[in-house]
Amino acid sequence: xxxxxxxVLLVDDEKDFVELLAERLAGRGLTVDxxxxxxxxxERSGGGxxxxxxxxxEMPGMDGIETLKKLLAEQPELQVIFLSGRGTLKTGxxxxxxxxxxxxxxxxxxxxxxxxxxxxxxxxxxxxxxxMQDEIADVLRRKGW
Amino acid sequence: MSEGPTPHADHDALAFxxxxxxxxxxxxxxxxxxxxxxxxxxxxxxxxxxxxVAIDPARLEMVQGRLAHQTKRGVTIVRKLNTLGHTTDxxxxxxxxxxxxxxxxxxxxRMASRRRIQVIFDPEQTGHMVEANxxxxxHLLYHALLLVMDSYSDGxxxxxxxxxxxxxxxxxxxxxxxxSVEGGGDRLAVIHVLADQIGGxxxxxxxDPGCLEVVLPRVGGTQE
Amino acid sequence: MNGAxxxxxxxxxxxxxxxxxxxxSTRYRKLWRYSVLLTSIVALMPLIVMMGVNNLQYRRTTQSxxxxxxxxxxxxxxxxxxxxxxxxxxxxxxxxxxxNTSDLRDDEALARVLKHLKASFxxxxxxxxxxxxxxxxxxxxxxxxxxxxxxxxxxFHEVMLRGVNVSNVFLGHRHFPHFVIxxxxxLESGQFVILRGTIDMxxxxxxxxxxxxxxxxxxxxxxxxxxxxxQSQSHGDLLDPCSLPVPPFSPEIExxxxxxxxxxxxxxxxxxxxxxxxxxxxxxxxxHFTDWLRAHSDLIGFFVGSVILIIIVVFWSSSxxxxxxxxxxxxxxxxLHNIEYTNKMATIGRLAASxxxxxxxxxxxxxxxxxxxxxxxxxxxxxxxxxxxxxxxDSIIQSVERCSAVTHRLLGxxxxxxxxxxxxxLRILLQEVVGFxxxxxxxxxxxxxxxxxxxxxxxxxxxxxxxxxxxNLVNNAFGAVERxxxxxxxxxxxxxxxxxxxxxDSGSGIxxxxxxxxxxxxxxxxxxxxxxxxxSITYGLVQKLGGEIKVESREGEGSxxxxxxxIKAVATME
Numbered sequence: 001x002x003x004x005x006x007x008v009l010l011v012d013d014e015k016d017f018v019e020l021l022a023e024r025l026a027g028r029g030l031t032v033d034x035x036x037x038x039x040x041x042x043e044r045s046g047g048g049x050x051x052x053x054x055x056x057x058e059m060p061g062m063d064g065i066e067t068l069k070k071l072l073a074e075q076p077e078l079q080v081i082f083l084s085g086r087g088t089l090k091t092g093x094x095x096x097x098x099x100x101x102x103x104x105x106x107x108x109x110x111x112x113x114x115x116x117x118x119x120x121x122x123x124x125x126x127x128x129x130x131x132m133q134d135e136i137a138d139v140l141r142r143k144g145w
Numbered sequence: 146m147s148e149g150p151t152p153h154a155d156h157d158a159l160a161f162x163x164x165x166x167x168x169x170x171x172x173x174x175x176x177x178x179x180x181x182x183x184x185x186x187x188x189x190x191x192x193x194x195x196x197x198v199a200i201d202p203a204r205l206e207m208v209q210g211r212l213a214h215q216t217k218r219g220v221t222i223v224r225k226l227n228t229l230g231h232t233t234d235x236x237x238x239x240x241x242x243x244x245x246x247x248x249x250x251x252x253x254x255r256m257a258s259r260r261r262i263q264v265i266f267d268p269e270q271t272g273h274m275v276e277a278n279x280x281x282x283x284h285l286l287y288h289a290l291l292l293v294m295d296s297y298s299d300g301x302x303x304x305x306x307x308x309x310x311x312x313x314x315x316x317x318x319x320x321x322x323x324x325s326v327e328g329g330g331d332r333l334a335v336i337h338v339l340a341d342q343i344g345g346x347x348x349x350x351x352x353d354p355g356c357l358e359v360v361l362p363r364v365g366g367t368q369e
Numbered sequence: 370m371n372g373a374x375x376x377x378x379x380x381x382x383x384x385x386x387x388x389x390x391x392x393x394s395t396r397y398r399k400l401w402r403y404s405v406l407l408t409s410i411v412a413l414m415p416l417i418v419m420m421g422v423n424n425l426q427y428r429r430t431t432q433s434x435x436x437x438x439x440x441x442x443x444x445x446x447x448x449x450x451x452x453x454x455x456x457x458x459x460x461x462x463x464x465x466x467x468x469n470t471s472d473l474r475d476d477e478a479l480a481r482v483l484k485h486l487k488a489s490f491x492x493x494x495x496x497x498x499x500x501x502x503x504x505x506x507x508x509x510x511x512x513x514x515x516x517x518x519x520x521x522x523x524x525f526h527e528v529m530l531r532g533v534n535v536s537n538v539f540l541g542h543r544h545f546p547h548f549v550i551x552x553x554x555x556l557e558s559g560q561f562v563i564l565r566g567t568i569d570m571x572x573x574x575x576x577x578x579x580x581x582x583x584x585x586x587x588x589x590x591x592x593x594x595x596x597x598x599x600q601s602q603s604h605g606d607l608l609d610p611c612s613l614p615v616p617p618f619s620p621e622i623e624x625x626x627x628x629x630x631x632x633x634x635x636x637x638x639x640x641x642x643x644x645x646x647x648x649x650x651x652x653x654x655x656x657h658f659t660d661w662l663r664a665h666s667d668l669i670g671f672f673v674g675s676v677i678l679i680i681i682v683v684f685w686s687s688s689x690x691x692x693x694x695x696x697x698x699x700x701x702x703x704x705l706h707n708i709e710y711t712n713k714m715a716t717i718g719r720l721a722a723s724x725x726x727x728x729x730x731x732x733x734x735x736x737x738x739x740x741x742x743x744x745x746x747x748x749x750x751x752x753x754x755x756x757x758x759x760x761x762x763d764s765i766i767q768s769v770e771r772c773s774a775v776t777h778r779l780l781g782x783x784x785x786x787x788x789x790x791x792x793x794x795l796r797i798l799l800q801e802v803v804g805f806x807x808x809x810x811x812x813x814x815x816x817x818x819x820x821x822x823x824x825x826x827x828x829x830x831x832x833x834x835x836x837x838x839x840x841n842l843v844n845n846a847f848g849a850v851e852r853x854x855x856x857x858x859x860x861x862x863x864x865x866x867x868x869x870x871x872x873x874d875s876g877s878g879i880x881x882x883x884x885x886x887x888x889x890x891x892x893x894x895x896x897x898x899x900x901x902x903x904x905s906i907t908y909g910l911v912q913k914l915g916g917e918i919k920v921e922s923r924e925g926e927g928s929x930x931x932x933x934x935x936i937k938a939v940a941t942m943e
Contacts, residue, residue, distance in 0.1 A: 233770060235773075236729070236732070236770070236773030236774065236776070237773075278773075278774065280774070312787065323805070324801070324804035324805050324807060325808075326805075326808075327808055328808070328809065329805040329806075329808070330802075330805040330806035330809060330840060330843070330844050330847070331844065333805055333840055334840055334841060334844050337837040337840065337841070337906070338906065341837075341906050346831075346833035346834060346837060347833060347837070348832050348833030348834075348836045348837070349801060349836060351791070351793075351832055354801065354804075358833070360833060
């Protein structure tokens with residue numbers, strides 16, 4: 001697998017929508033996985049190998065905000081973008097407050113979505129590198145070199 | 146998130162209309178987003194064609210199928226929404242309960258799916274006519290369905306049945322355990338008031354605490 | 370209240386507190402007071418009068434006894450005194466007439482006579498012989514009075530005139546009381562000689578003392594001027610004026626009532642013949658009341674006992690009477706109120722239905738015509754007021770719709786189905802109903818108590834309506850109590866025909882004013898949530914089931930809704 005390819009997880013219970021979007025993103029060179037519930041999202045992202053997660057706000061079972069909280073609790077560097085048909089200012093603010101990168105409303109322009117996914121990837125890389133540096137510094141300090 | 150009943154406004158038909166349209170508009174927005182994706186995909190294909198890549202017919206067929214499905218879905222929703230909109234036309238009219246439920250079930254699909262509820266209803270049970278104020282009738286059955294849906298904490302089947310009795314039609318909506326519903330008392334009280342307004346009654350089934358029974362006077366049945 | 374409930378007839382809505390309660394209760398208090406007063410007077414008066422009469426009789430009897438004792442004592446003493454005086458007068462007369470005057474004109478002979486007189490009669494102190502010139506020629510006695518001239522003395526003239534004289538008491542030269550008896554003898558020569566004997570007053574005092582063992586508190590002698598001739602115990606000293614007036618002359622023995630020192634004394638007296646003396650015996654009235662009390666202690670005991678008993682009975686019977694009157698007043702008022710209330714509710718229902726029917730038809734016409742107008746306006750594109758007309762017609766149509774909704778709602782009250790008939794265990798049904806509110810109860814820490822007896826009949830009734838009725842009432846109770854409040858549900862058999870279900874809350878209660886309207890349609894105290902229909906629907910349902918609903922409430926003390934449900938389904942009447 002090409003290491004440079006951006007990996008995205010799409011979470012939405014609208015099957016048609018999510019599959020079409022996945023196909024279009026794949027056509028633009030992204031590696032895309034899809035699932036339809038918050039629980040599945042948690043399972044899939046367990047490996048920590050997604051650059052971005054695109055979440056719907058409203059899903060059966062666990063809703064978007066709750067899923068976001070659980071995802072971030074497991075992986076603080078994970079970048080989450082909300083994409084929802086039910087955007088209100090209130091829920092948007094709440095999502096950003098809980099640590100989402102962006103809140104987009106359906107139907108979103110694919111280029112806008114791509115821009116945000118790229119941004120998410122960059123931020124994630126920065127965060128991961130920073131964490132690694134911190135860890136190295138920490139190890140160096142502790143070993144006394 | 147906000148379609149759940151807010152007890153203080155529950156008896157108000159306007160609140161019911163608001164809750165339904167909010168939910169339905171979400172569905173419609175999904176339909177449109179999907180169609181938008183279809184359009185985007187076709188655009189992608191056209192760009193590929195310009196680059197000399199041939200269109201895969203199977204892929205095109207898939208895209209067409211989705212488009213047709215979403216359009217049909219959108220049309221259904223809009224039709225049912227229209228039906229609901231026209232409930233305010235007459236103060237009293239005769240309604241076929243099968244049609245009322247098929248309308249409500251479409252409009253409440255999102256509410257059901259969020260709760261992972263499967264509503265089992267045979268739309269062929271036509272001919273159960275009720276004479277009532279349509280807004281109140283829809284409002285009543287909406288609350289009744291939602292209450293039973295909320296009797297599951299983690300999804301399940303809600304079974305809808307219509308039974309003709311001597312002077313009345315009995316609608317049984319069976320779920321899990323109605324007593325476990327948060328705020329169930331207030332909600333049942335609202336259902337009572339609504340049922341009363343159209344001369345009917347609502348009760349918990351004696352043998353099944355998960356089954357709500359709504360009894361409405363039958364058209365042609367002997368009235369007082 | 371209890372009386373009303375136990376009479377077995379369900380009596381609909383009732384209010385524990387009625388307006389003007391304060392005024393009412395003072396009215397009953399007044400009634401009670403009158404009753405107590407009147408019956409007490411009627412019952413006690415004869416008793417008191419009888420006691421008074423008895424007392425009076427006793428007083429009369431004791432007084433007449435006293436008078437009798439006193440007059441007997443006076444009579445005895447008078448006779449003794451008269452005898453003593455007459456005896457001594459006779460003795461002196463015998464001495465002077467029996468002897469030769471010349472014999473007496475000898476001091477030794479006179480001494481012998483005095484000695485004999487002393488021995489035979491006693492009381493003689495001295496003797497003197499006085500000539501008609503008033504000069505005492507001869508004298509025997511302890512003093513030297515020979516040659517004293519008495520010619521100026523009053524008694525001398527008196528004896529010269531009448532032959533005998535008994536003098537007032539005087540102390541004389543030797544300061545002991547005595548009196549003098551003088552007798553005259555006419556000699557053949559036409560001259561007089563007077564024998565004068567001094568008698569010790571002790572002779573009389575002794576007689577009085579021995580006669581007065583009983584009957585008088587004080588007995589003494591006064592002269593006609595009211596000067597005390599003997600020592601008295603409480604009316605003055607010897608030879609002082611007596612504190613009592615001189616009684617009028619009477620030959621008989623008299624007993625009179627004599628006012629004295631603010632009180633009364635019983636005074637018996639008698640004029641002593643042949644002397645200036647009046648015998649007086651004084652008796653103070655006894656404290657007859659204390660005597661009477663002592664003498665009739667059993668009667669008094671009976672009287673006091675009777676009075677206490679009568680008062681107790683009077684109080685009890687008055688209270689009972691007033692309570693009965695009040696209860697019956699309240700029952701009547703309640704009945705009237707119930708009739709009025711039921712009528713009112715029925716009228717509201719009928720009125721609502723007929724108004725709704727009447728309004729529906731014109732509404733339909735208005736609606737149709739408005740629609741037509743709208744179509745016309747829409748087609749007439751060049752009409753100058755087209756948009757305005759359409760907007761107006763729209764608002765007409767909207768208003769018509771609102772009216773329709775109201776009329777339809779009103780019609781809903783009258784168009785109900787017949788109740789079903791199922792055998793229902795109310796305990797289970799109530800628990801089911803409360804089950805719906807269980808979560809809220811837990812959240813708000815509300816305690817729910819059940820008081821269910823074991824032997825409860827099932828009722829033949831409509832399940833849906835019962836659920837609705839009790840859900841409403843329990844929901845209401847939840848609305849009424851604060852966090853941590855209490856709700857009690859009880860079921861009991863009221864009588865052969867009804868089961869009573871009580872829903873009691875520990876909430877703030879319902880004001881008297883609201884209590885009057887609580888079952889009326891569109892009446893709500895809850896503002897936001899209340900549809901204002903809950904309790905009126907409940908009322909209608911209970912009526913429809915042939916039961917009754919009532920509420921008892923006091924502000925600040927919570928409310929109790931009581932629903933009476935017929936055990937056997939009744940044919941509904943409407």
